[in-house]
Amino acid sequence: MWLKSKTNHRKTSRPKKPPFTYTELIEYALEDKGELTVSGIYQWISDRFPYYKSNDDRWKNSVRHNLSINPHFRKGVKAPQGAGHLWAISSGDSAENVLAWEHKKQRLDLFFKMESINRERIQQHQQQQQLQQHQQQHQQHSPQQKQHSAAQQQHMPQASSCMYDEAAVAVATLTQEMMQTNSGGGSTETSQQQQQQQQHHHHHSHQNHQNHNQHHQRLLPFNDLLSDDELRKTAGQILNGIHREVEVQSVNSIISTYHDVLLDNDYLNPIHKDVVVTESVLRQQHGTNLGGGNNNQNNQMGGNSHMGGGNSQYYITEIDPMELGIQMSHQVEPSEEEVLFSDEFNLNYFGYNPGSDIVA
DNA sequence: CCCTAAATCAACG
DNA sequence: CGTTGATTTAGGG
Numbered sequence: 292m293w294l295k296s297k298t299n300h301r302k303t304s305r306p307k308k309p310p311f312t313y314t315e316l317i318e319y320a321l322e323d324k325g326e327l328t329v330s331g332i333y334q335w336i337s338d339r340f341p342y343y344k345s346n347d348d349r350w351k352n353s354v355r356h357n358l359s360i361n362p363h364f365r366k367g368v369k370a371p372q373g374a375g376h377l378w379a380i381s382s383g384d385s386a387e388n389v390l391a392w393e394h395k396k397q398r399l400d401l402f403f404k405m406e407s408i409n410r411e412r413i414q415q416h417q418q419q420q421q422l423q424q425h426q427q428q429h430q431q432h433s434p435q436q437k438q439h440s441a442a443q444q445q446h447m448p449q450a451s452s453c454m455y456d457e458a459a460v461a462v463a464t465l466t467q468e469m470m471q472t473n474s475g476g477g478s479t480e481t482s483q484q485q486q487q488q489q490q491h492h493h494h495h496s497h498q499n500h501q502n503h504n505q506h507h508q509r510l511l512p513f514n515d516l517l518s519d520d521e522l523r524k525t526a527g528q529i530l531n532g533i534h535r536e537v538e539v540q541s542v543n544s545i546i547s548t549y550h551d552v553l554l555d556n557d558y559l560n561p562i563h564k565d566v567v568v569t570e571s572v573l574r575q576q577h578g579t580n581l582g583g584g585n586n587n588q589n590n591q592m593g594g595n596s597h598m599g600g601g602n603s604q605y606y607i608t609e610i611d612p613m614e615l616g617i618q619m620s621h622q623v624e625p626s627e628e629e630v631l632f633s634d635e636f637n638l639n640y641f642g643y644n645p646g647s648d649i650v651a
Numbered sequence: 652c653c654c655t656a657a658a659t660c661a662a663c664g
Numbered sequence: 665c666g667t668t669g670a671t672t673t674a675g676g677g
Contacts, residue, residue, distance in 0.1 A: 328665095
């Protein structure tokens with residue numbers, strides 16, 4: 292089994308451009324510091340976003356341009372020392388924009404949160420690499436037998452254990468509805484905002500899914516999937532090659548705070564599991580119908596997915612492939628710079644079709 | 652395809 | 665540094 296990264300990354304890939312507009316970056320800076328000179332803004336930005344560390348100064352021009360253009364920023368008094376004026380957020384718009392700001396702030400927080408998670412993942416990954424290399428040196432391993440320790444990797448802790456029981460991990464996979472704790476009204480608000488983002492960024496129809504969040508009652512996805520035992524069995528079959536024509540998609544789960552969402556490649560726009568499943572036709576109703584919102588009774592992913600060749604079964608997993616001990620195709624150690632904004636680890640990883648070289 | 656927002660380029664004080 | 669205009673680019677409808 293192998294996984295192919297969706298994006299080929301070039302060796303020379305520089306830090307990725309952060310998903311924020313100049314307006315947002317400036318906003319963050321000013322909101323954080325209150326007042327800043329232009330060069331102060333440069334500093335603030337380049338301090339936390341490696342992308343803007345380059346010698347290329349074009350972006351500075353854009354920042355200045357933005358300050359002038361956007362009425363949201365106001366020019367204050369002349370700066371104490373030398374250059375230019377102090378800039379601040381225009382105070383006239385704290386009225387309704389508070390919500391907008393909250394939302395933006397969340398985005399920023401989430402961004403850095405994900406960034407740190409990626410760091411951890413990469414560390415893990417590298418550890419595993421070393422481990423495996425070490426092991427391979429000292430023992431010949433018969434491909435037939437895999438150890439089936441009943442490791443319960445249920446809620447995937449932080450960065451600690453690296454499990455090689457593929458089946459177990461794959462099992463841990465789907466279906467684990469993440470905890471269903473309902474944390475107050477704040478959470479609801481969050482969900483709504485996220486859904487708005489979805490609409491913005493996703494190309495499909497969402498009307499069907501809109502109300503999923505409303506029912507907090509156990510309507511979390513995957514309730515109706517296989518039992519644990521069945522899953523274990525099935526996953527084992529998949530991984531042992533008994534099941535063919537299966538695609539496994541990994542969807543990184545977001546941390547506990549955001550228990551009700553999944554992340555796909557766009558972690559700033561979390562997607563509800565239901566949406567992921569339904570929209571990618573992972574589970575298709577036998578009877579074509581998918582309206583009515585919450586009637587997913589069929590577990591067995593009978594869906595004939597449109598992707599890849601013909602009708603392949605489709606599983607969705609929250610487990611990062613790396614944690615399965617699965618090698619990625621490129622095998623390149625990302626540089627430290629690359630760590631930050633590489634999309635390498637936020638993406639969907641597509642396995643695998645024994646015979647054919649289907650690409651994602 | 653057109654439309655908009657954002658990014659980029661560029662000139663000037 | 666700060667303004668301004670022109671041009672290009674990215675995405676969505």
